[in-house]
Amino acid sequence: MISTWFIKELRAHVQGEKRKGKKIAIVPTMGYLHRGHLSLVEEAKRAGAFVVMSIFVNPLQFGPKEDFGRYPRDLERDSSLAEEAGVDLLFHPALEEMYPEPMLTLVEVKELDAVLCGKSRPGHFTGVATVVAKLFNIVQPDLAFFGQKDYQQVQVIRRMVSDLNMPVEVRSVPIARAEDGLALSSRNVYLSPQQRAEAVVLYQSLEEGAAAIRKGERSARALENLIRAKIKAESSGDIDYVEVRDAADLKEVTEIEGPVVIALAVKFGQTRLIDNKVVEVGTDV
Numbered sequence: 001m002i003s004t005w006f007i008k009e010l011r012a013h014v015q016g017e018k019r020k021g022k023k024i025a026i027v028p029t030m031g032y033l034h035r036g037h038l039s040l041v042e043e044a045k046r047a048g049a050f051v052v053m054s055i056f057v058n059p060l061q062f063g064p065k066e067d068f069g070r071y072p073r074d075l076e077r078d079s080s081l082a083e084e085a086g087v088d089l090l091f092h093p094a095l096e097e098m099y100p101e102p103m104l105t106l107v108e109v110k111e112l113d114a115v116l117c118g119k120s121r122p123g124h125f126t127g128v129a130t131v132v133a134k135l136f137n138i139v140q141p142d143l144a145f146f147g148q149k150d151y152q153q154v155q156v157i158r159r160m161v162s163d164l165n166m167p168v169e170v171r172s173v174p175i176a177r178a179e180d181g182l183a184l185s186s187r188n189v190y191l192s193p194q195q196r197a198e199a200v201v202l203y204q205s206l207e208e209g210a211a212a213i214r215k216g217e218r219s220a221r222a223l224e225n226l227i228r229a230k231i232k233a234e235s236s237g238d239i240d241y242v243e244v245r246d247a248a249d250l251k252e253v254t255e256i257e258g259p260v261v262i263a264l265a266v267k268f269g270q271t272r273l274i275d276n277k278v279v280e281v282g283t284d285v
């Protein structure tokens with residue numbers, strides 16, 4: 001199914017599907033597909049949509065010292081996986097097609113981009129919001145599907161859509177996990193066997209955090225300390241952050257009263273992994 005759709009032809013094709021009465025869904029990805037990406041396609045199919053998947057490793061969202069050059073790529077494998085999953089159109093634009101000129105226009109979602117991952121990856125969310133805005137303009141979808149693993153990314157995109165009145169419904173899909181609980185990520189391939197074994201502590205510590213809330217812990221700082229201590233004790237991971245924040249606006253919380261997200265980023269060697277868990281006081285979601 002590998003196809004080099006150009007923006008103009010893609011638009012014409014998608015408009016044709018719209019005229020037939022089809023809803024259009026986009027599943028934006030950077031490729032190296034795993035079960036998590038395929039679950040987004042599944043949800044899009046369930047919505048009865050014509051599914052466009054984009055595969056584009058977006059240089060704009062990588063810092064100068066990050067892994068843009070070595071980000072895993074396997075278009076042939078991705079293409080068969082996408083086809084098997086029922087993707088109707090695979091959009092794999094060349095760099096020059098997406099960025100024919102240096103970008104003078106960027107989409108910055110202030111405040112939401114400055115916390116959590118935004119602190120250690122300055123410019124990252126501007127890169128994400130800009131490419132997603134471009135993809136939305138290219139495909140003009142009714143629905144867009146994103147994984148909840150990138151919780152902050154979803155919040156940034158939701159806010160962009162709302163602030164800019166984009167006619168797209170953003171849906172987030174639960175995190176796909178390996179059998180032992182590790183959140184699936186294209187970057188997991190970088191992990192050594194030892195790091196892979198240790199990385200399960202991220203999931204386990206989030207579960208312990210959620211259990212502590214259920215048992216009555218209401219102090220966000222105490223919870224963060226509990227999770228940090230477990231990660232330090234059980235792995236060689238280098239903690240970037242462990243933070244409990246308001247699940248809707250990502251603002252800091254002191255006392256846990258409503259829905260919160262426990263979010264973390266931990267480096268194993270050069271590999272930075274993220275994970276999160278949304279917890280409501282009383283009901284764990």
Ligand code: PAF
Pocket residue numbers: 028029030031056058061128131132150153
């Ligand atoms: O989540 C990703 O893979 C990327 O950030 C996205 C949304 C495809 C934008 O490049």
